[in-house]
């Protein structure tokens with residue numbers, strides 16, 4: 071049985087005290103323990119941001135790559151060894167800003183992996199600029215007169231782009247988050263979880279209390295996760311009441327399912343020292 | 356009368372199947388034991404612009420196109436107007452008899468072979484698109500070549516399209532063949548005969564790169580289409596199920612290189628390919644692979660820049676870009692194949708270097724090499740042995756602690772740290788784009804930074820020691836002349852026309868040596884400096900504006916070459932041009 075201590079590392083996370091990332095890290099570890107996945111069979115892929123440091127603070131294989139590009143890396147990790155459990159973690163800037171192109175395309179690919187966005191509605195690591203999820207009017211270092219654009223809606227985007235598991239959770243509610251991550255990993259296909267993550271240093275609007283006053287659990291409210299239109303309607307709710315939980319889940323063949331190349335043996339386990347190209351050369355004579 | 360020595364050219368509108376017809380001609384010659392080299396020109400559009408393909412045929416191995424066309428198939432009048440200046444005395448033009456050609460448009464020494472394409476097509480009841488085949492057949496009759504071979508090639512090429520298509524194509528070609536035989540005297544001056552040894556492949560540099568990659572065990576290829584690298588994507592995709600390769604056409608080149616990195620990190624041999632514009636997008640990922648010490652092979656197939664440039668033409672203008680792409684210092688091996696064989700073998704070497712030295716490796720090609728076909732002996736698939744580099748010893752891993760990260764970036768003398776891959780028990784670590792310590796943990800410590808930079812750099816020193824210095828050769832790959840009048844230095848696809856030019860120079864009594872640079876990095880400074888110090892005269896031959904190779908030579912050796920022979924109009928060098936330029940340097944300095 072995998073224990074919490076198997077996932078611990080010696081270094082302590084250097085996030086600001088009280089940062090919402092701590093809750094996410096605990097839930098993530100809790101989910102891996104609950105699912106009993108051996109740490110060496112987990113790949114934790116991230117981009118750059120405060121959130122991108124997660125792989126350093128959990129004892130699984132990790133790749134802390136470049137800003138916004140974690141999803142393509144994770145995609146290939148899964149396609150290269152489909153026996154692994156693959157997570158991608160990162161910030162809202164990372165995923166919905168610089169990495170938006172990969173976000174949309176990953177949603178429609180249905181690779182069997184889990185993508186968790188630490189959505190603090192701010193650029194944390196670069197000390198507090200606006201993010202694609204910042205609300206209109208928010209004043210930040212890069213928008214001293216207030217954000218002019220409207221925010222992106224990651225849940226609606228993911229649903230419309232073809233994601234087969236779309237959820238939202240809250241870093242201040244570790245129990246809910248762990249439950250959501252467990253469901254996400256169990257889902258066969260791409261699972262996307264947007265997580266409200268308070269940034270205590272640069273976002274003094276969307277605080278723990280702000281979220282606690284507003285969030286309600288979709289599952290407790292009896293939401294039908296198989297209905298795409300209802301999921302879409304729920305994704306539009308914002309303001310006094312904000313839904314968390316699973317918005318949408320549907321089963322459809324994964325990208326890997328469509329590849330006979332890896333049906334029997336993962337790519338990484340295929341032998342390469344005896345490949346015969348003589349027939350291929352004959353094709354050119 | 357000239358036997359087994361001619362250049363055949365076909366031209367017409369894009370979308371008329373010119374490339375396919377040219378391939379049938381090239382393959383038919385090759386199957387008759389002849390050597391071919393073909394080159395195509397096409398604009399960056401799909402239908403309507405002018406396309407042409409030129410095939411040179413001889414009974415000795417040939418390495419490039421030459422000037423002078425002996426037989427021109429003009430599928431439209433424009434082709435005649437554009438290419439008549441290339442025709443040699445006694446050359447023939449096969450064209451549609453409904454076109455009117457004024458005597459003043461064509462030189463007296465050119466023979467005209469008007470053919471009523473439309474009547475023939477109607478008579479035998481095939482589609483209009485088969486006009487190419489009628490013309491092809493006509494050209495075969497003119498040069499008196501074996502029609503049977505052409506029939507076989509048509510059969511093989513259209514195998515997948517079914518018997519009806521094979522039959523129609525064959526009948527069209529045969530009708531053209533018969534028309535010439537029945538209506539013209541058999542006195543065309545240029546002929547082809549079966550000879551020598553059949554069984555060579557007719558393939559491009561890109562085909563060779565793909566075969567090399569597959570043979571090397573490449574299991575993952577990610578790319579975004581861009582000429583002249585797109586045909587690598589097509590080739591790999593076509594073979595993905597036969598050889599169990601995952602091929603991904605990604606959303607952009609940024610994704611392509613990051614996917615290749617993901618696959619490399621997981622322990623799979625991975626490759627991506629693009630041209631300059633796509634490589635611009637890949638540069639951040641290129642540096643990431645350098646920092647994570649993840650093996651990846653990048654095919655950079657050059658075309659003229661800046662920006663979109665001349666999308667379907669050729670240049671060698673990205674030498675410095677390849678050597679310097681991405682921020683910071685890290686090992687950046689760059690390999691430059693000069694011909695199709697080298698494209699095959701060096702791609703495999705690139706995979707070995709990438710895994711052994713745990714770093715991204717660039718294979719630098721260009722449109723000329725990537726897309727021109729040459730008849731080539733079958734490769735030796737066993738020549739390059741697979742070297743997967745060093746992995747952590749499972750016994751050591753078993754003995755290590757459970758609570759710490761594996762020392763994936765261990766400081767070693769040769770700079771290479773044994774790797775682990777996901778799934779290996781106790782090999783756990785995080786690969787980090789931030790500077791990191793031996794365990795991969797982020798570190799801004801002074802000592803760690805210095806040691807880690809040095810460790811990565813040592814890999815390049817180790818590689819440099821492993822490589823042989825290049826050898827100076829004389830004309831036709833003979834030993835170098837002891838008293839050569841001039842030494843040519845070059846890298847990449849200019850090798851072909853240089854080899855041909857050397858033959859021409861020898862005939863004029865000019866002794867010439869050739870030094871081919873295959874490794875742009877680690878650069879063979881020692882040998883190049885020695886050559887520059889001892890040669891009577893030196894010249895670089897490069898397809899770019901500024902003489903990038905000459906600059907690199909200067910940077911690495913402190914020495915100047917005497918002459919930069921440059922061409923940057925998007926077209927390849929012709930041997931005749933190199934001959935003239937080199938002769939000029941030798942005679943007038």
Ligand SMILES: Cc1ncc(C[n+]2csc(CCOP(=O)(O)OP(=O)(O)O)c2C)c(N)n1
Pocket residue numbers: 118119120121122137160161162163164165188190192193194195196201
């Ligand atoms: C290509 C590139 N551009 C910019 C940066 C600088 N940068 C680092 S993190 C970051 C944004 C972080 O915001 P987010 O992704 O939301 O992560 P958070 O820190 O909030 O968790 C930026 C702009 C970078 N590392 N790379």
Ligand code: SF4
Pocket residue numbers: 084085086088089090091120121190194195268269270271272
């Ligand atoms: S800046 Fe914000 S997101 Fe980053 S560690 Fe501090 S509190 Fe967390």
Ligand SMILES: [Mg+2]
Pocket residue numbers: 119161162163188189190191192193194201
């Ligand atoms: Mg953020």
